[in-house]
Amino acid sequence: MYNKVILIGNLTKDPELRYTPQGTPVCTLRLASTTKYKSGDSMKDDTLFINVIVWGKQGETVAQHLAKGRSILVEGRLQERRWESDGQQKSKFEVVSNVVRFLGRKDEGGQHESSGDSDFAPPEETTDLEPF
Amino acid sequence: MYNKVIQIGNLTKDPDLRYTPQGTPVANFRIAVTTKHKSGDGYKDETLFIDVVVFGKQAENCSQYLAKGKKALVEGRLQERKWESDGQQRSKMEIVAESVRFMGGGKGNGSTGAQHSEETVPEESTELEPF
Numbered sequence: 001m002y003n004k005v006i007l008i009g010n011l012t013k014d015p016e017l018r019y020t021p022q023g024t025p026v027c028t029l030r031l032a033s034t035t036k037y038k039s040g041d042s043m044k045d046d047t048l049f050i051n052v053i054v055w056g057k058q059g060e061t062v063a064q065h066l067a068k069g070r071s072i073l074v075e076g077r078l079q080e081r082r083w084e085s086d087g088q089q090k091s092k093f094e095v096v097s098n099v100v101r102f103l104g105r106k107d108e109g110g111q112h113e114s115s116g117d118s119d120f121a122p123p124e125e126t127t128d129l130e131p132f
Numbered sequence: 133m134y135n136k137v138i139q140i141g142n143l144t145k146d147p148d149l150r151y152t153p154q155g156t157p158v159a160n161f162r163i164a165v166t167t168k169h170k171s172g173d174g175y176k177d178e179t180l181f182i183d184v185v186v187f188g189k190q191a192e193n194c195s196q197y198l199a200k201g202k203k204a205l206v207e208g209r210l211q212e213r214k215w216e217s218d219g220q221q222r223s224k225m226e227i228v229a230e231s232v233r234f235m236g237g238g239k240g241n242g243s244t245g246a247q248h249s250e251e252t253v254p255e256e257s258t259e260l261e262p263f
Contacts, residue, residue, distance in 0.1 A: 001140045003167045003180055005210065008134035035135045035209060037228070040154075048135055048210055077167065078137065078180055078210070080225075093182075093212075093225040096169075 003077040005095050008103065009033030011070050012049065017063035027059035028052070029066070031074065031095075051094040052076070062100050075099035135209040137227050140235065141165035143202050144181065149195035159191035160184070163204060183226040184208075194232055203235040 009031040016028045029052040036043045052074050054062050066072065076097035083090055141163030148160045165180045184206050186194050198204060208229035215222055 004138045
């Protein structure tokens with residue numbers, strides 16, 4: 001079968017990087033994606049909040065370069081995680097991502113241009129992660 | 133921004149067709165999507181169960197041609213619906229489908245094939261007309 005999700009959104013908080021007991025990096029991102037859709041005769045905004053999980057080396061790269069407010073494209077599969085808390089069944093949908101692409105900064109503008117070339121200036125449009 | 137989901141799965145029950153107060157058809161069904169994933173050194177099967185909502189003419193077609201066990205390709209956007217029940221906040225993730233494509237195979241195939249004497253359903257896939 002086939003399970004694919006592609007989302008573009010902004011990070012609502014900084015990435016959280018953790019490691020499994022085996023030492024594998026896992027990065028969790030919180031994404032907000034606002035899209036317009038038709039509702040009757042008018043257009044409506046809908047914002048989806050969802051967690052994105054990035055494993056391995058890419059997880060570390062993502063944690064290093066991303067921060068709250070940044071805009072990204074993620075591609076991966078949808079997964080439902082279930083657990084029990086206080087005798088209640090809980091579940092959460094999340095995206096297990098194999099592609100994360102950095103899009104332009106939300107706060108980009110004069111600040112970066114005026115800061116000169118002391119720092120490596122990220123390209124304006126997209127920054128590709130290296131595959132691993 | 134952009135919000136796109138594409139899933140191929142089998143229906144876990146028959147579609148449920150209802151109408152909004154304005155008369156718009158709405159079909160609800162649930163699909164099970166099993167995919168293989170790398171887990172450590174081996175591969176593991178993982179099954180996602182997710183609800184699908186379809187509006188309009190396509191909803192009627194889904195309720196007519198899809199049934200438990202049938203396979204469908206669903207394309208749409210991911211949405212979280214929230215409501216309150218008994219003072220508790222509840223939410224549900226679902227796919228609002230723009231397009232549903234009927235795919236051959238699945239357990240429900242034999243019985244429907246026999247029922248539709250006037251029009252044989254193509255084996256591979258039947259596309260819904262856009263509306």
